[in-house]
Amino acid sequence: MYRLRRMEISADMLYKAKQIRGFCHLYDGQEAVVVGMEAALEQSDSVITSYRDHAHFVGRGGTVLEVFAELMGRVEGASKGKGGSMHMYRRQANFFGGQGIVGAQVPLGAGLALAHQFRGDGGVAVTMYGDGAAQQGQIFESFNMAALWDLPCIFVCENNHYGMGTAEWRAAKSPAFYTRGGDTMPGMSCDGMDVLAVKQAFAFAKQYVLEKGPLILEMDTYRYHGHSMSDPGSTYRTRDEISGIRAKRDPIERVRQLLAANGLAESSELKAIEREVKGEIDGAIDDAKAARLPADEELWTNIWRAPLGATMRGIESSHKQRLPS
Amino acid sequence: TQMTIRDALNSAMDEEMARDETVFIMGEEVAEYQGAYKITRGLLQKYGPKRVKDTPITEAGFTGIGVGAAFQGLRPIVEFMTFNFSMQAIDQIVNSAAKHHYMSSGAVTCPIVFRGANGAAAGVAAQHSQCFAAWYSSVPGLKVLAPYDSEDARGLLKAAIRDPDPVVFLENEILYGEPFPVDEAVLDKDFVVPIGKAKIMRSGSDITLVGFGKMVGYNLKAAELLEQEGISAEVLNLRSLKPIDRDAIAASVRKTHRVLSVEEGWPQSGVGSEIISIAIEECFDDLDAPPERVTGAEVPMPYAQNLEAAALPTVEHVVAAVKRMMGK
Numbered sequence: 001m002y003r004l005r006r007m008e009i010s011a012d013m014l015y016k017a018k019q020i021r022g023f024c025h026l027y028d029g030q031e032a033v034v035v036g037m038e039a040a041l042e043q044s045d046s047v048i049t050s051y052r053d054h055a056h057f058v059g060r061g062g063t064v065l066e067v068f069a070e071l072m073g074r075v076e077g078a079s080k081g082k083g084g085s086m087h088m089y090r091r092q093a094n095f096f097g098g099q100g101i102v103g104a105q106v107p108l109g110a111g112l113a114l115a116h117q118f119r120g121d122g123g124v125a126v127t128m129y130g131d132g133a134a135q136q137g138q139i140f141e142s143f144n145m146a147a148l149w150d151l152p153c154i155f156v157c158e159n160n161h162y163g164m165g166t167a168e169w170r171a172a173k174s175p176a177f178y179t180r181g182g183d184t185m186p187g188m189s190c191d192g193m194d195v196l197a198v199k200q201a202f203a204f205a206k207q208y209v210l211e212k213g214p215l216i217l218e219m220d221t222y223r224y225h226g227h228s229m230s231d232p233g234s235t236y237r238t239r240d241e242i243s244g245i246r247a248k249r250d251p252i253e254r255v256r257q258l259l260a261a262n263g264l265a266e267s268s269e270l271k272a273i274e275r276e277v278k279g280e281i282d283g284a285i286d287d288a289k290a291a292r293l294p295a296d297e298e299l300w301t302n303i304w305r306a307p308l309g310a311t312m313r314g315i316e317s318s319h320k321q322r323l324p325s
Numbered sequence: 326t327q328m329t330i331r332d333a334l335n336s337a338m339d340e341e342m343a344r345d346e347t348v349f350i351m352g353e354e355v356a357e358y359q360g361a362y363k364i365t366r367g368l369l370q371k372y373g374p375k376r377v378k379d380t381p382i383t384e385a386g387f388t389g390i391g392v393g394a395a396f397q398g399l400r401p402i403v404e405f406m407t408f409n410f411s412m413q414a415i416d417q418i419v420n421s422a423a424k425h426h427y428m429s430s431g432a433v434t435c436p437i438v439f440r441g442a443n444g445a446a447a448g449v450a451a452q453h454s455q456c457f458a459a460w461y462s463s464v465p466g467l468k469v470l471a472p473y474d475s476e477d478a479r480g481l482l483k484a485a486i487r488d489p490d491p492v493v494f495l496e497n498e499i500l501y502g503e504p505f506p507v508d509e510a511v512l513d514k515d516f517v518v519p520i521g522k523a524k525i526m527r528s529g530s531d532i533t534l535v536g537f538g539k540m541v542g543y544n545l546k547a548a549e550l551l552e553q554e555g556i557s558a559e560v561l562n563l564r565s566l567k568p569i570d571r572d573a574i575a576a577s578v579r580k581t582h583r584v585l586s587v588e589e590g591w592p593q594s595g596v597g598s599e600i601i602s603i604a605i606e607e608c609f610d611d612l613d614a615p616p617e618r619v620t621g622a623e624v625p626m627p628y629a630q631n632l633e634a635a636a637l638p639t640v641e642h643v644v645a646a647v648k649r650m651m652g653k
Contacts, residue, residue: 080430111393141386310568
């Protein structure tokens, strides 16, 4: 969790130093959800999430260097510089991104679950979305079909209480998102700031969906940063609210106190871990800065898996790009 | 042998499902009802409900589910009862299916076929009569196919199902029951038509008639009529709208020096606009007449029979345009 925290805070600094372009959505505050989840899942299970995906990528085994390199548009990045902040994938670990269209990832996740069921491979799909996306119509379409077909799908609403700058109660008639399955499937609410509770919830959910069909898990969490880098995060909520959550519910502090109270770690040991993580993050930033930009030819690769020798048009009519067959 | 388009599509799916057990069909009424247009007739009985899946009427949802299943390695065939309803799901086709291979630098693949009836049927008014060829074929990452005859329907659909990329497959309701002659080779279970290649249906020397789907038939009829008047028209069946066969279009225009595009869809930003752009970009100096297009009229499709007829191109329109271009 501390690693994810440092990564996101460093991304914030890199963005402000204009090393990162376009959109960038940070996950600090919400780390316990990914860490708790991955403690209960296998990489043979599938995960798909929204555009706030840096931590999910690392949770699936990606490196911090791959995150920074992607943010800087480098070929060493998670998507070799072609995806950016919102589009990181780790196919070999069944991580399907990294989705930029709010809510569209939910039917995609149900489809991942359909594939697990079709093959009977014992895997489940975790389909993550925020409280903002929770109002999208296609989510309810997905709930219906997932329940109708008993898909092994865990729908995870990461409720950080603000869809961009709109508080949940201003967007949702009922912000009890774990009840949104209505009479089609059950739901559970979990303290998403408590990594051990999250792990327990996912362990239960995985077993449940394999035996009985889909389930909603609502994670009560909080993002410290604004929605994206253009949002200071302070016009629609108070600074007191943010500092209050930091003081009382921070997921990393919670673990630190738990370890200390139970005599499981000395504070010097924790400090050493923190130093090590800081070193790793700083090293990853240096390596990402030194990494290469994609070659110009990459503009024309990966349009299709089978490009069939097609001729594509460049910016001017004189530019015809012949793709490989 | 004669084979209807319906049987061509049905046999193509049947054979590909037998060949690859990751192929499955989903959509409204595809299973127990046997297909709204009976294209999936008998497949439920043969392959069971796991591989022939009825969905609720919820296009955005089931299209997204199909795309997700394709990401995870299955090969779904998503049937839209008609492509008009695919508008509910166009985000999943364009943003989810078409772009992931690129955004992931090749890590994520999406082998899926979206198929169904496209364009004008008869007497079904504005919301059920639109051609989406221009919309989908503008998107890099999609492959867009439009069969004309039974050879195309069988060979292109089998190629689409085997292809590792997302394919939009535009059929025509009016042609479903139409029989076309097919030779032995077309009946082979491994018969496929190459994606991205146009086909010369009839060779000619005075003008090239470019079309796809049902309009290829109009162009062939027009070519017969024109022959009686001493005009030799070459008929090019595009088959593939994305990628489009620029080379075949250019080669034909260099030979005939004139090009007329024929489509049922709307003119503005239509497929014909692209054909004319290709002709101008590739072989402007070879042209002996300004390229022209025959298209559907720029109106929502009306219901009344006389108005509907006035909104759609006919063989006579093609013949008249050709004569004008030939100065006759």
